[in-house]
Amino acid sequence: MSDFDELYQEIIRDHYKHPRNRVPLGKDCPAFDNPSCGDRVKFLIEWEGEGEGAVIKAVNFDGSGCSISMSSTSMMTELLAGKTRKQALEIVDHFLGIVHGERDSGDLEEMGDVIALGGVIKLPVRVKCATLSWNGMKRLLSAS
Amino acid sequence: MTAIHEKNKVAAPRPETGRGSKNGAEAVSDMNDRALGLRGDFPILSSTVGRDKLPLVYLDNAATTQKPRSVIDAISGYYERDNSNVHRSIHELGERATALYEAARERARLFVGAESADEIVFTRGTTEAINLVAYSFCAGLKPGDEILLTQMEHHANIVSWQIAARLFGLVVKFVGITDSGELRLEDYERLVGPRTKMVAVTQMSNVLGTVNPIAKIAGIAHSKGIPLLVDAAQGAAHEGIDVASLGADFLAFSGHKAAGPMGIGVLYGKREFLERMTPWQGGGEMIRTVTLEGFEPNDLPYKFEAGTPNVEGAVGLHAALDYLDSVGTDWIREWEKVLSERAIAGLRSIPGLEIFGSARERGGIVSFEVPGIHAHDMAAFLDSRGIAIRAGHHCAHPLAQRLGVVSTARASFFLYNTLSEVDFFIQTVDEARRRLS
Numbered sequence: 001m002s003d004f005d006e007l008y009q010e011i012i013r014d015h016y017k018h019p020r021n022r023v024p025l026g027k028d029c030p031a032f033d034n035p036s037c038g039d040r041v042k043f044l045i046e047w048e049g050e051g052e053g054a055v056i057k058a059v060n061f062d063g064s065g066c067s068i069s070m071s072s073t074s075m076m077t078e079l080l081a082g083k084t085r086k087q088a089l090e091i092v093d094h095f096l097g098i099v100h101g102e103r104d105s106g107d108l109e110e111m112g113d114v115i116a117l118g119g120v121i122k123l124p125v126r127v128k129c130a131t132l133s134w135n136g137m138k139r140l141l142s143a144s
Numbered sequence: 145m146t147a148i149h150e151k152n153k154v155a156a157p158r159p160e161t162g163r164g165s166k167n168g169a170e171a172v173s174d175m176n177d178r179a180l181g182l183r184g185d186f187p188i189l190s191s192t193v194g195r196d197k198l199p200l201v202y203l204d205n206a207a208t209t210q211k212p213r214s215v216i217d218a219i220s221g222y223y224e225r226d227n228s229n230v231h232r233s234i235h236e237l238g239e240r241a242t243a244l245y246e247a248a249r250e251r252a253r254l255f256v257g258a259e260s261a262d263e264i265v266f267t268r269g270t271t272e273a274i275n276l277v278a279y280s281f282c283a284g285l286k287p288g289d290e291i292l293l294t295q296m297e298h299h300a301n302i303v304s305w306q307i308a309a310r311l312f313g314l315v316v317k318f319v320g321i322t323d324s325g326e327l328r329l330e331d332y333e334r335l336v337g338p339r340t341k342m343v344a345v346t347q348m349s350n351v352l353g354t355v356n357p358i359a360k361i362a363g364i365a366h367s368k369g370i371p372l373l374v375d376a377a378q379g380a381a382h383e384g385i386d387v388a389s390l391g392a393d394f395l396a397f398s399g400h401k402a403a404g405p406m407g408i409g410v411l412y413g414k415r416e417f418l419e420r421m422t423p424w425q426g427g428g429e430m431i432r433t434v435t436l437e438g439f440e441p442n443d444l445p446y447k448f449e450a451g452t453p454n455v456e457g458a459v460g461l462h463a464a465l466d467y468l469d470s471v472g473t474d475w476i477r478e479w480e481k482v483l484s485e486r487a488i489a490g491l492r493s494i495p496g497l498e499i500f501g502s503a504r505e506r507g508g509i510v511s512f513e514v515p516g517i518h519a520h521d522m523a524a525f526l527d528s529r530g531i532a533i534r535a536g537h538h539c540a541h542p543l544a545q546r547l548g549v550v551s552t553a554r555a556s557f558f559l560y561n562t563l564s565e566v567d568f569f570i571q572t573v574d575e576a577r578r579r580l581s
Contacts, residue, residue, distance in 0.1 A: 003194050004528030008521070013580075037520060037536050038550035064550065066520035067580075129520065 007123070008067065011116035015071035020078050025062035032136030034128055039065030041073050041133045043140060056080050056088060059137075066129055068120055073133035075113045085141055092138045099131055148199050148568050149183065175479050176563045182471065183560045185212040198530030201565045206350050206378060206509050206556035207534050208400045211464070215404060218463035219456050230455055231429060231446075241455055248458035249445070255465045256395060256412045257386040262444040263418065265411040266453055270377040271300040273396035273411035274344070276448060277373055278304035279311075280421035281342060281394075287313030289341045292370075294319040294327055294356075295546050296349045299539045301375045305344065315339075321546060325352040325501030332364045343372050347379030347390070351538045351547075351554065352501030353484065353509035355383060362391025371417060377401055381558070382480055382507050384473040387412055399457060404464030408457025411448070418444050425450040476559045480508030483557040483566055490570035494577060500547055508557035511538070514573070516581040519551040525576040526553075531569055 025042045033040040041063035048057040059077040063070065076095075080088045095114065097103040099121050108115045120130045183189045188210050193200050202210060222244065228237035230245045246261070253261045267273040282291070282305075291305045295318050302316075309316050317340075319331040327345070336343070343365040348355050358374055365372045371393035376385045381402035387395050392412065399408040413421075423430055423441050427450035432440045441447045468476070487510050491497050500511040514522065519535035526533055534554045537544045544550065555569060 003196070004525055007524060007528075038544075066518035066524075068520070126520075126524075 007119040007126075009116040009119070011113050012067055012071040015074040015113065016067035019061075019070060019074040021058060021060050021081075022074065023060045023062060025060065029062070030136070030140055031063075032132060032139070034065070034069070034132050036128070037066070039063070039069045039129065039132055041065065041069070041136060043133075043137065045140070052086070053084065055082055055084050061133070063133075065132070068117075068126055068129040069132045072114075072117055072120075072130045075117070076133055076137065079112060079114065080137070089138065089141050092134050092141065095134050096131060096138065099127055099134075148201065148564050149180070149189075149562070172482055172563070175475075175482060178475075179479060179560055179562050183562075185214070185467070186210045186560055187213055187216070189560060193530050193532075194528065201529075201531040201568060203555040203557065203561065203565070203569060204532045204534050205558035205561075206401070206538075206554065208406065209381065209403050209558050210560070211405065211460075212403055212467050214467055215460050215463045219405060219460045222456055222459045227455075229452055244462075245453065245455045245458050248462035251462045251465050252410045252412075255385070255469070256410070257388050258412050260415065263412055263415055265413065265418075265445045265448040266458055267396075267409040267411050268407055268454070269398040269400070269409035270375060270396045271304075271398075271409075273409050274300050274373070274375065275304045275307075276411060276424045277394050277396075277413070277421075278308040280424045280448070281371075281417065282308035282312050282314060283422045284420065285312055285314060285341050288315065288339060290315045290317055290337065290339045292317050292319065292332070292335055292340050292343045294345050295321050296325070296327070296352060296354065296543050297344075297346055297540065298350055298375065298377065299541065300377075301344055301346060301373075302542065305342075314341075318542075319345075321543075324503055325349065325354050326503045327354075327356055327361075329357070329360065329364075332361065336364060336368055336370065340368065340370050343370055344375065345372070346375040346377070347385070348383060348507045348509070349501070349540075349543075350378050350509065351511050351540050351543055351552070352503060353506040353511070354501055354503035355379075355505040355507050357505070358390045358392070366391065371414070378507065378509065381468055381476065382473075383477055393417060399461040399464060402461075402464055403467055405457050405460035408454050408461045410461075415444065418448070421448075423447050423450070427451040429453070471559055477507070479559060480557045480561075483561055483563070484508045484510055486563065486566045487555060487557075487570065490566065491573065494570070494574050496581075497573070497577070500549070500552055509554065510556070511552040511554045512573075513549060513552050514577050514581065517576065519553040521580055522553045522573070522576055525580060526569070526572055529568075529572045529575075531572055533569075 025044050029042040029044050031042040044060040046057040047054045059080050061073050098107050117130050120126045226240040228241040230242040249261045249264045252264045305316050317335050320328045362372045373394035374392040376395050376397040380397035393414045395412040400406040429446050430442050430450040432442050497514050523535035
C-alpha cells in the first residue's frame with residue numbers, strides 16, 4: 001500500500017463521496033472553520049427526550065473542505081447518534097486525546113470507521129483537517 | 145539518479161551561448177541541460193521523500209526556494225571562522241563580522257541597483273520590510289490620507305497598511321483586477337487623488353503569476369508626486385529588480401525566496417523618504433545618543449536596524465545574490481517562462497481543470513483547481529508521488545474572494561526545475577483526477 005493509499009483509505013474516500021447526515025443548513029446554524037485552509041462545517045443537532053437523559057437523534061452537518069475534514073465529520077455524526085450529551089462529549093474527548101497523542105492510537109479501534117483516520121494522526125499538518133469538526137462539536141456540546 | 149532527473153545528452157552544465165542561432169527546440173533542450181546541471185548545486189534536490197524513497201520534485205518555489213551549496217557553506221563558514229557581534233566589538237572577529245555584514249549590504253545595493261548602501265535596510269523578510277514602511281512612513285501622514293493597494297496583494301501588503309490605517313486614521317483603497325488576472329490600470333486614474341500618499345503593488349502575484357507593469361504604475365504615481373512601494377517577494381529571483389527602471393521608491397524582498405536563507409530580507413528606500421521617516425523599533429544600533437529625556441536616531445540605514453542583526457542571514461544572502469547573478473536573472477526568467485508555458489499547456493489538456501489567471505505577462509507560478517477535488521487532496525496525492533506543491537489560499541484572502549475560490553493548488557518553478565519534472569507533474573495531476581474525482 002502506498003503512503004497515499006494508507007492516508008486516503010477506502011473508508012475515507014467513501015465517506016467523502018457519500019457523506020452521512022449531510023444536508024443543506026441555513027445561516028443560523030453554528031459554523032466552525034479553519035481559517036488557514038478555508039474548510040468550514042456547520043451542525044444541527046436533533047435531540048430526543050428531555051434533560052440529562054436526552055439523546056442525540058441525529059447530527060446533521062453541512063460544509064466544504066478536503067476529504068480528511070469532510071470524512072472525519074461524516075464519521076463523527078454516525079458515532080454520536082443515540083448518545084447522551086455526556087457520552088457524546090466523552091467520545092469527542094476520546095478522539096481528540098488520541099489525535100493529540102495523549103492516548104494510544106490503538107484506542108481508535110473502538111471507534112468504528114474512525115479507525116481509518118489513523119494515518120492522518122501521524123501527519124501534523126493534516127491533524128487540523130481531521131479535528132475541525134470534533135473541536136467544533138466539543139464547543140457546541142459544552143456550551144448548550 | 146532516478147529516471148525523472150536523468151540527463152539525456154549533455155553531461156555538464158554549459159554556459160548560455162549561441163542560443164540565438166539555434167531553433168527553438170534546440171534552445172529549449174540546451175536550457176534544460178543547463179537546468180539539469182544547476183541541480184547539482186543544490187544538495188537537497190538529490191534527496192528522496194516518502195517510504196518508497198521517491199525522487200523529490202520540488203514545485204513550491206514561490207513559498208521558498210531551495211539553497212545552493214555556496215549559500216549553505218557561506219553560513220557554516222561564517223560560524224566556523226568569523227562569528228561575532230557587529231559594529232561594536234573591538235577585536236578581530238568583530239571587525240570581520242562587521243565587514244561581512246556591510247559587504248552583504250553593498251551586494252544587495254548592487255542587486256537592486258540602488259545609488260547608495262545607506263538606502264539598504266536589512267529586515268527579517270518582505271513582510272517586515274513592508275511593515276516598517278507602513279508604520280514609519282504613515283506615522284508622518286494626517287487622518288484621512290489614503291493608501292492605494294490592489295486586490296491581488298499578499299496579506300503582507302494589505303494588513304500592514306490596515307494596521308497603519310487604524311493607528312493613524314488613514315483610508316485604504318484597492319485597484320481591482322480583470323477576469324484574466326491583470327490589474328485594472330484605469331482604476332489608478334480614478335483612485336489616485338489629492339489625499340493619496342502611497343501606492344503599493346506586488347511585482348508578481350503569488351497566486352496568478354501575473355507580472356505587473358510596475359514602471360507604468362510608477363509613472364502614474366510619480367506624476368502626482370506619490371511614492372511607490374514594490375513588493376518584490378516573488379519578483380526578486382525571477383524577474384530582476386532594478387529600482388531605477390522599475391521606478392520604485394521602496395522595494396522589499398526576502399532572501400529565502402531568492403536562494404538565500406530564511407530570516408533575512410531587504411528594504412530598499414529612497415534616501416529622501418528614509419531620512420524623513422521616524423524610527424520603527426528602538427534598541428541598540430539605531431540610536432546615536434540616549435539620555436533619560438530622549439534619544440537621537442542614528443544615520444541611515446542603522447536608524448531602522450534596532451538590535452543585533454541577522455549577520456548569518458546577510459552572509460547567506462550575499463552568497464545567494466552572487467549565485468543568482470552567476471546564473472543570470474535573464475536566463476532564469478526565460479527558463480521559468482518555458483516551464484510555466486509547458487505546464488499551462490499540459491494542464492489545459494486535463495478535462496475540467498481550471499487555471500486561475502491568464503495574464504499576458506506572467507512568471508513561473510500556476511494556480512489551478514480540478515472540480516470535485518479539494519486542493520489539499522490534490523497536494524496530498526502529488527506528495528505521495530514525490531511532488532511538492534502548495535495548496536490553500538496562499539495568504540491572499542481578498543484575491544481568493546475575487547476569484548470565487550476557497551483553496552487552489554499552486555505549482556511554482558525555479559531555475560533548477562526541468563522539462564521532465566513538468567511532464568511528470570502534469571501526468572500525476574491527471575492521475576489524481578482519474579483516481580480522486
